[in-house]
Amino acid sequence: xxxxxxxxxxxxxxxxxxxxxxxxxxxxxxxxxxxxxxxxxxxxxxxxxxxxxxxxxxxxxxxxxxxxxxxxxxxxxxxxxxxxxxxxxxxxxxxxxxxxxxxxxxxxxxxxxxxxxxxxxxxxxxxxxxxxxxxxxxxxxxxxxxxxxxxxxxxxxxxxxxxxxxxxxxxxxxxxxxxxxxxxxxxxxxxxxxxxxxxxxxxxxxxxxxxxxxxxxxxxxxxxxxxxxxxxxxxxxxxxxxxxxxxxxxxxxxxxxxxxxxxxxxxxxxxxxxxxxxxxxxxxxxxxxxxxxxxxxxxxxxxxxxxxxxxxxxxxxxxxxxxxxxxxx
Amino acid sequence: xxxxxxxxxxxxxxxxxxxxxxxxxxxxxxxxxxxxxxxxxxxxxxxxxxxxxxxxxxxxxxxxxxxxxxxxxxxxxxxxxxxxxxxxxxxxxxxxxxxxxxxxxxxxxxxxxxxxxxxxxxxxxxxxxxxxxxxxxxxxxxxxxxxxxxxxxxxxxxxxxxxxxxxxxxxxxxxxxxxxxxxxxxxxxxxxxxxxxxxxxxxxxxxxxxxxxxxxxxxxxxxxxxxxxxxxxxxxxxxxxxxxxxxxxxxxxxxxxxxxxxxxxxxxxxxxxxxx
Numbered sequence: 001x002x003x004x005x006x007x008x009x010x011x012x013x014x015x016x017x018x019x020x021x022x023x024x025x026x027x028x029x030x031x032x033x034x035x036x037x038x039x040x041x042x043x044x045x046x047x048x049x050x051x052x053x054x055x056x057x058x059x060x061x062x063x064x065x066x067x068x069x070x071x072x073x074x075x076x077x078x079x080x081x082x083x084x085x086x087x088x089x090x091x092x093x094x095x096x097x098x099x100x101x102x103x104x105x106x107x108x109x110x111x112x113x114x115x116x117x118x119x120x121x122x123x124x125x126x127x128x129x130x131x132x133x134x135x136x137x138x139x140x141x142x143x144x145x146x147x148x149x150x151x152x153x154x155x156x157x158x159x160x161x162x163x164x165x166x167x168x169x170x171x172x173x174x175x176x177x178x179x180x181x182x183x184x185x186x187x188x189x190x191x192x193x194x195x196x197x198x199x200x201x202x203x204x205x206x207x208x209x210x211x212x213x214x215x216x217x218x219x220x221x222x223x224x225x226x227x228x229x230x231x232x233x234x235x236x237x238x239x240x241x242x243x244x245x246x247x248x249x250x251x252x253x254x255x256x257x258x259x260x261x262x263x264x265x266x267x268x269x270x271x272x273x274x275x276x277x278x279x280x281x282x283x284x285x286x287x288x289x290x291x292x293x294x295x296x297x298x299x300x301x302x303x304x305x306x307x308x309x310x311x312x313x314x315x316x317x318x319x320x321x322x323x324x325x326x327x328x329x
Numbered sequence: 330x331x332x333x334x335x336x337x338x339x340x341x342x343x344x345x346x347x348x349x350x351x352x353x354x355x356x357x358x359x360x361x362x363x364x365x366x367x368x369x370x371x372x373x374x375x376x377x378x379x380x381x382x383x384x385x386x387x388x389x390x391x392x393x394x395x396x397x398x399x400x401x402x403x404x405x406x407x408x409x410x411x412x413x414x415x416x417x418x419x420x421x422x423x424x425x426x427x428x429x430x431x432x433x434x435x436x437x438x439x440x441x442x443x444x445x446x447x448x449x450x451x452x453x454x455x456x457x458x459x460x461x462x463x464x465x466x467x468x469x470x471x472x473x474x475x476x477x478x479x480x481x482x483x484x485x486x487x488x489x490x491x492x493x494x495x496x497x498x499x500x501x502x503x504x505x506x507x508x509x510x511x512x513x514x515x516x517x518x519x520x521x522x523x524x525x526x527x528x529x530x531x532x533x534x535x536x537x538x539x540x541x542x543x544x545x546x547x548x549x550x551x552x553x554x555x556x557x558x559x560x561x562x563x564x565x566x567x568x569x570x571x572x573x574x575x576x577x578x579x580x581x582x583x584x585x586x587x588x589x590x591x592x593x594x595x596x597x598x599x600x601x602x603x604x605x
Contacts, residue, residue: 021445026457033461142592146533146584148540151559151577158570263452267541281453282545285460293457297449304448 087287103277113200122211145205153198214246255311342593348586356404416474425485451476488520529591
C-alpha cells in the first residue's frame with residue numbers, strides 16, 4: 001500500500017506541468033478564434049450599439065490583453081473557478097458538474113462492458129490460438145472495430161427503438177416521470193442500454209485482441225510448460241496460469257482508452273440526445289463560448305489524469321514488481 | 330513482387346487489398362461517371378434504392394444521387410485519411426527524433442508537450458480546432474493530425490534512443506560526421522520502419538474521425554462526405570433508413586480494408602524476415 005501511495009504522489013506531481021501546458025495551450029488556441037462570446041450574444045439579440053458592446057466586453061473582461069486574461073484565468077482556476085458561461089448565463093463549474101455524471105455513467109458502463117466482454121472473449125479465443133473459434137472472433141472483432149460508433153448507435157436505435165420499441169430512443173431519463181430511488185435508476189439504465197452498447201462494442205475488439213495475443217504469448221512461456229508437465233487440466237491452466245498473466249496489460253489499456261472514449265462519447269451523446277459533457281462541448285462550439293470550451297477541455301484532461309492514476313494504483317496493487325524501485329528510492 | 334504475392338496469399342491481405350483497390354477505383358471513377366456536383370439535385374426526393382435504373386441507389390431527402398455521393402465520398406475519406414496520417418507521421422517522427430537526439434531539457438520539454446496532447450481527448454481537440462479556424466478540408470486534416478501525432482512521436486523517440494547507442498552510430502561519429510548528418514543519414518532511416526507500421530492504424534482512425542466530425546456538421550460544407558450523408562439521412566431515419574445505412578457500410582468497409590491490408594502486410598513482412 002505504501003508503495004502504491006508513493007507511486008501515486010510521484011505521478012500526481014509530474015502531471016501538474018502537463019496540465020499547465022494543456023490550460024495555456026487551449027487558452028491561446030481559443031484566443032485565436034475570430035469573434036468572442038459578446039459577438040455571439042449580440043447576434044442572438046439582434047445587434048447593439050458600440051457603447052453596449054464596449055460595456056459588455058468590459059463587464060466580461062474581454063477588453064484586456066491576452067496575457068492579463070490568461071493570468072486572471074489561471075488565478076481563478078486555482079480557486080476552482082472556471083469562469084462564466086455567456087451562452088448559458090451560469091457559472092461554468094456548475095454546468096460541468098451538472099453534465100459530468102451522465103457522461104461518467106455512459107463512459108464507465110461502456111468501459112466496463114468492453115473490458116469484461118472483451119477479456120472473456122479474448123480468453124475464449126486465446127485458449128486455443130489458431131483454432132476456428134479464434135479466427136472467427138479475431139475477424140469479427142476487427143469488423144466491429146471498423147464500425148463508426150455514431151453509425152452503430154443510429155442502427156441500434158432504428159432496430160431496437162423504432163422497430164422493436166424495446167428501448168427509449170433518446171434522453172437520459174423519462175422527462176418529469178416523478179420517479180425516485182430504484183425506479184429512477186432503472187429508468188436511467190434503460191435509457192443507457194443503447195448508447196453504452198454503441199460505445200462499448202466498438203472498443204471490445206481492442207481488449208479482445210490484446211487478451212488473445214497476451215495469451216498466445218503466455219502459452220510459449222516456461223510456466224505454461226511447467227503447468228502442463230505437472231499434469232494440470234486444460235481449463236485450470238487457461239484460467240489460473242495463462243489468462244491471469246495476460247490480463248495485466250489490459251489494465252493499462254483501460255487507462256489509455258479513457259481519453260479516446262471521452263471523445264467518442266461526444267458523438268454518442270449527440271446521437272442519443274443525452275445531456276452530458278460531450279453535448280455541452282458541442283453547445284459551446286455552437287455558441288462560440290470559448291471559456292466554456294476551455295473549461296470542458298481542462299476538465300476532461302483532469303479526468304484522464306485521474307483515470308490513469310487509478311490505473312497506476314490498480315497496476316501497482318496487482319503486480320508487486322511495479323513501483324518497487326520508487327519505494328526503495 | 331514476391332512480397333505482393335505473399336501479401337495476397339494471406340486471406341486478410343487479399344481481402345484488404347481488394348477492398349482498397351475497389352475504393353481507389355470508386356474514387357478515381359467518380360468524376361468520370363458523375364461529372365456533375367454530387368451535391369446537385371438530379372431527381373425526385375427519396376427514390377428508394379434499386380427502383381430507378383438511372384438512379385441505382387436512389388436519392389436522398391433533397392433528390393441528390395446517393396451513388397454519386399457515395400463514390401465522391403470515397404475520394405474525400407481516402408484523401409483525408411491519408412493526408413492526416415502523413416501529417417501526423419511526419420510531425421511525430423520529427424519531434425520524436427529531435428527529442429531522442431537532443432536529450433536533456435529539450436527532450437523533457439518536448440515529451441511534456443506530447444503528454445499534454447495525449448491527455449486531451451483528440452476528438453475534443455479536433456472539435457475545438459475546427460470551431461476556431463472554420464471548417465475546410467485542410468483544417469479538418471490538421472485537426473485530425475493534431476490528435477494523432479503523439480503515437481509516432483513516442484515510438485520514434487524510443488527507437489532513436491536505442492539506435493543512437495549502436496556501434497554504427499559511434500563509428501559515424503568517429504568518422505567525423507556532423508550531428509545533423511548522423512541524425513538524417515544514420516539514425517532516422519533506421520528509426521522509421523517501426524514508426525511506419527503505425528501508419529495504417531492512424532489512417533483508419535483518421536477516416537473515422539473525419540466521419541464523426543462531418544456527422545456533427547463540422548466538415549467542409551461544400552464537399553460530400555460519408556459522415557455528412559449519414560447525418561442528413563438521420564432526419565428521415567424512420568422512413569428511409571438506407572440513406573444513413575449505406576454510407577455507414579461504406580465507412581466500415583474502408584476501415585476494415587485498411588486494417589486487413591495492414592495485418593496481411595505485417596504477416597507477409599514477418600514471413601519474409603523469418604525466411605531470410
